[in-house]
Structures are given as structure tokens and as C-alpha cells.
Amino acid sequence: MRSFAYQKQRPVAVSQTETPSPSLSPTERRAAAGLAAIFSTRMLGLFMILPVFALYAHELAGATPLMVGLAIGAYGLTQALLQIPLGLLSDRIGRKPVILGGLLLFAVGSVVAALADDIHWVIIGRVLQGSGAIAAAIIALTADLTREEVRTKGMAAIGISVALSFAAALVLGPVLARWIGVSGIFWVTAALAVAGMVLLYTLVPDPERSQLHRDAQPALDQLRGVLADPTLVRLDLAIFMLHLTMVSLFVVLPLSVEAAGLEAVSHWRLYLPVVLLAIPAMVPFIVLAERRGRAREVLLGSVIALGTALLGFALFGQSLWVLGALLVVVFTIFNLLEAVLPSLVSKRARAGAKGTAMGVFSSAQFVGAFLGGVLGGWAHERFGPDAVYLVGVLVSLAWVALLTGMRMPEDLGRRVLTLAPGAGDAAALERRLLAEPGVREVVVALDEGVAYLKVDSRRLDWARLQTLSAGA
Incomplete structure (x- = not known):
């Protein structure tokens, strides 16, 4: 298969004549809903531990700040290593067997963590959770079950569900920890995995046939081209830095909130208004980036604001009101970049290579989550909680340097x-x-x-x- 691509300039514009955008059929809606539910409940289980684990980890034998950070980020390593291989495996043995196996591994890892009374077993459980890396297989099954002209809508349903899962996890994690403890959260996570298995075989239809969809899933013959593209590499590093910063933040953020005077069982009272404010706050900036062509300014401004907010945590984190205001900034930027960065990858990737570009992009994200936990735990152990925020400041400075001179993808x-x-x-x-x-x-x-x-x-x-x- 060969591809031809070049830039063309024509003096005369041609008017658009497009058929109305079709709607998802009932079967496609059922597939999109079922797969979005499976994807989001799995991510909910991974995220719910973030706002509470640092508060309760001292109850575990062998817990040190470094081990706590490793436990928080450990899922990212196996997720990054296995998501593309498992996606390729689903081309060979079928989507549903790979998704079922991934959910089973996720459930086993959750049970291991729930039964653990030693931090090392929690880490093993989190590694097992991450090894159930079914993202690529779910995206491929979504592509199998939707027509090309409506596939974007099916993918959008999954993307929205993941964003909502993160927001819900910040609120539900502290509530569940109060009622059933951190081990109880892991049991709930295992139950969500089992529910996902049931949904897979009761709600999600079987595809008539499975095939490679180059704009939805990775292809090995495109990896070299994707990794050789300087703009795509910079975007991969951007999502790496974003998740490194966010995961390292949660190594110490719950401790800062508690030190500011809000008891652990009430942390949801902080996260709920922060989430409700952050989601609408990002919308004007998305419009500015996507419709006004100001993506470079939005990216640079977001990174500078993120670094400034992290510096604020280190300098003024003793006030609960200041923490709340800074968290609105951080979560607004996180949600904004989670929308803008994949859009830029989509615009930059060559025709027919979007699936591969997004696969590498997602792997970089999970590597960032892993290293965020490790670096956050190490900085906390060696230099104290404020050092974790300063690590984020340094990452933001490196990020600004990365964006300087970056060639923005054509619209x-x-x-x-x-x-x-x-x-x-x-x-x-x-x-x-x-x-x-x-x-x-x-x-x-x-x-x-x-x-x-x-x-x-x-x-x-x-x-x-x-x-x-x-x-x-």
C-alpha cells in the first residue's frame, strides 16, 4: 500500500456539498453505550484511589512516601507496555476475548490490592490492574461495530465517559473511603470489572467481522513514521508531562488538604465544587484553540498557569480557600489539555495513521503516570511534600521550552x-x-x-x- 501526500495551492475555492451527518443506529448506540460503560467503569476504578490513598497508606506495613507514590502510579507502567500489543492481539484472536481477559486481570489486581496488608502487595495489585490494558481493543471493537461516517460519534462517547469518570472519582473516592475504607474501594473496583464482563456479553453486540482500522487502532508498519515526526513526538511528551504532573500531585495533595484543616472524610466537599467549576471553565479556551486557531497561545498559557498554580501550592498551601482556587486552575487546565492535545495529534497524524499516532500518544500518557508516582514519592521522601509541587514547576518549565518553536499542526x-x-x-x-x-x-x-x-x-x-x- 502506498500513500501520496503533498501541499497544494489553488486560487479558486470550491463550495462544500455535504450530506447531513447520519445518526447512530440502535445497534451502534447500544455498542457505543456498552463499550463506553466498560471503559469508564474501569477508569473509575483506577482513579478513585488517587484522592485517598496517600491518607490511608500509613496503615500498611512497609509504607514509605516512595512506596506510596509507586503504588499510585504502578498501573501506568504495565498499561503503557501492553496496550498496543493487546490491541494487535485482538486483531488475531478477536476483540471480546482480549477485553474479557483484560477485565479479568483488572479484577484479580483489585482483589490482590483489597486483601493487602503490606504496601508491596498493593503495588503488585496495581501492576496487575494496569496489565489489563484493554483501551486499544475497545477502540478497535468500537470501530468494528460502527460505520465509518458515524464512528467519530462512537469514539466521542468513550472520550466523554472517561472525562466524567475522572471527575466522579475525585468525589466518590473520599466518600467510599469514609464508608468502606481503601480496601473497600478496591473491592468496588473488582465488582466494576465483573460488571464490565457482564456488559461485554449482554449489551455489546458481536461484530460481523473484525479488521484493522488504520484511523482507530495501531498498525506496526506505521510506528516508525509516527516516532520520526517531531511534532507528534512533542505532543507525546506534552501528554507525558501532563500525567506525570497530575499523578505526582496526588502523592501529596490529599495530605495538604488535610493539613489545611479539612478532615479526610470530607475531602469530597472540596473536590465537588472544584470539578463543577473546572468543567465549564475550560470551554472558552477550547473554542479559542479549535475555532479561532490559537492553539499555540492556549497551550503556552495553560502550561504557564499550571506551573504557577503548582508554585502556589508550595507557597500558600496552608489555606483551604487558596487550595480550592488553585485546584480549579489545575483541573481546568487538565481537562482542557486532555481535549486539545489529542485534537492536535489527530490533525498532525498522516492520513490513515491516526490510530498508530494515538496509540503512541496514550502509551506516553501512561508512562507519565508511572513516573509521576515514582518521582512524586521520591521527592516527598527525600525533601518533603512541598518538593513534589516544585517538581511539577520544573516539569512545567521544561514543557514551555518544549513548546517554544514547536510547529503547530495545520487545521x-x-x-x-x-x-x-x-x-x-x-x-x-x-x-x-x-x-x-x-x-x-x-x-x-x-x-x-x-x-x-x-x-x-x-x-x-x-x-x-x-x-x-x-x-x-
Whole structure:
């Protein structure tokens, strides 16, 4: 398979003619809902421990700040190492067996952590939780169960569910810890994994067939190109730094909140208003980045604000009101960058390589979570709680340097064009599509029966392209 991509300048704009965006069918809605529920409940189980573990870890034998940090971030290492291999395995043995096995590992890890009376067994449990790395397999199954023209909606449902899971976990974690303790949270997490297994075989349909979807899942032959792209590498480092900072923050944040006068059982009273304020606060900045073309300014401003807020934790963390205000800033930036960075990856990745680019991006995220726990625990143990916040400040400074001079991705859209059965020569079809106004890159995947396009939507005549592909 060959791809042809080049920049074209045409003096005359072509008006868009697009068919209305279709809706998900009942079967597709059921698939999207079921897979979003499985994905989000798993992430809820991973996140609920963040706001409470540092408060209760002293009850475990062998607990030190370093071990606590390792326990918090340990899931990220196995998640990063295994998510792409398990996604590729699902191409061979099927999506549902891989997802079922991942949920089973996640449940076993949760039980190990729930039964632990030693910090080392909690770490082993968290490593097992992360080894159930089913993200790529779930995305691939979503692609199998949705049509190309509505696939973005199915993926969006999963993305939204994960964001809501993080917000819910910050509130539910302290509440559940009060009622049933940290071990109880791990038992709830195991129960959520079992519920996910039930949903997988009762709500999620079986696909008629599974195949590689290059815009939704990794492909080994594209890894070298993705890793050689300087802009994609910088975006990978950006999500790495974001999750390193956030996970290291939770190594000491619960302790700071308690020291500021809010008892552990009431921490949800802080997190709930912070979350409710942070979610709408990010919306204007997303509009500024996505619709006004100011992504560079939004990124730089966000990183500077994040570093300033972390410095504020170190200098003024004794006041609960100050902590609350700083947390609104931090969570707004986290939610904002969780939306903007994947969008930039999507815009930068070559046609037909989005799945691979997003796979590497997600792996970088989980490596960041692992190292955030380790560095946060080490800094806490060696230099005290405030040193953890200063680690975040240093990471923010390095991040600003990384963004300086970074080439921002061009604002191009992605389209998937369904080909007529028995479409002709791939190279000839690619040349014909590239000759159309607004088409910048094309990859024809005859094995999938589609063509992946990167386009300038302002100059694209989509109806003409559909007619052309049908005639191919």
C-alpha cells in the first residue's frame, strides 16, 4: 500500500456539498453505550484511589512516601507496555476475548490490592490492574461495530465517559473511603470489572467481522513514521508531562488538604465544587484553540498557569480557600489539555495513521503516570511534600521550552471515504483523489474498502468525492 501526500495551492475555492451527518443506529448506540460503560467503569476504578490513598497508606506495613507514590502510579507502567500489543492481539484472536481477559486481570489486581496488608502487595495489585490494558481493543471493537461516517460519534462517547469518570472519582473516592475504607474501594473496583464482563456479553453486540482500522487502532508498519515526526513526538511528551504532573500531585495533595484543616472524610466537599467549576471553565479556551486557531497561545498559557498554580501550592498551601482556587486552575487546565492535545495529534497524524499516532500518544500518557508516582514519592521522601509541587514547576518549565518553536499542526480535517466493491488500482485512485480541490493527503486501503483523507474542509466538495469513489 502506498500513500501520496503533498501541499497544494489553488486560487479558486470550491463550495462544500455535504450530506447531513447520519445518526447512530440502535445497534451502534447500544455498542457505543456498552463499550463506553466498560471503559469508564474501569477508569473509575483506577482513579478513585488517587484522592485517598496517600491518607490511608500509613496503615500498611512497609509504607514509605516512595512506596506510596509507586503504588499510585504502578498501573501506568504495565498499561503503557501492553496496550498496543493487546490491541494487535485482538486483531488475531478477536476483540471480546482480549477485553474479557483484560477485565479479568483488572479484577484479580483489585482483589490482590483489597486483601493487602503490606504496601508491596498493593503495588503488585496495581501492576496487575494496569496489565489489563484493554483501551486499544475497545477502540478497535468500537470501530468494528460502527460505520465509518458515524464512528467519530462512537469514539466521542468513550472520550466523554472517561472525562466524567475522572471527575466522579475525585468525589466518590473520599466518600467510599469514609464508608468502606481503601480496601473497600478496591473491592468496588473488582465488582466494576465483573460488571464490565457482564456488559461485554449482554449489551455489546458481536461484530460481523473484525479488521484493522488504520484511523482507530495501531498498525506496526506505521510506528516508525509516527516516532520520526517531531511534532507528534512533542505532543507525546506534552501528554507525558501532563500525567506525570497530575499523578505526582496526588502523592501529596490529599495530605495538604488535610493539613489545611479539612478532615479526610470530607475531602469530597472540596473536590465537588472544584470539578463543577473546572468543567465549564475550560470551554472558552477550547473554542479559542479549535475555532479561532490559537492553539499555540492556549497551550503556552495553560502550561504557564499550571506551573504557577503548582508554585502556589508550595507557597500558600496552608489555606483551604487558596487550595480550592488553585485546584480549579489545575483541573481546568487538565481537562482542557486532555481535549486539545489529542485534537492536535489527530490533525498532525498522516492520513490513515491516526490510530498508530494515538496509540503512541496514550502509551506516553501512561508512562507519565508511572513516573509521576515514582518521582512524586521520591521527592516527598527525600525533601518533603512541598518538593513534589516544585517538581511539577520544573516539569512545567521544561514543557514551555518544549513548546517554544514547536510547529503547530495545520487545521485539516479527516474523512473516510467508502469505496465501491472492486475498486480499481489503489495508486490511480489516490492520484485522482489528490487532484480534487481541498484534498491534501490520501491513503487507499483496499483491504478495508475505504480511503483515508486529510482535507481542507473549506474547499472540499464531499458529494463529488463520494460520486467519484462510487464510480471507481
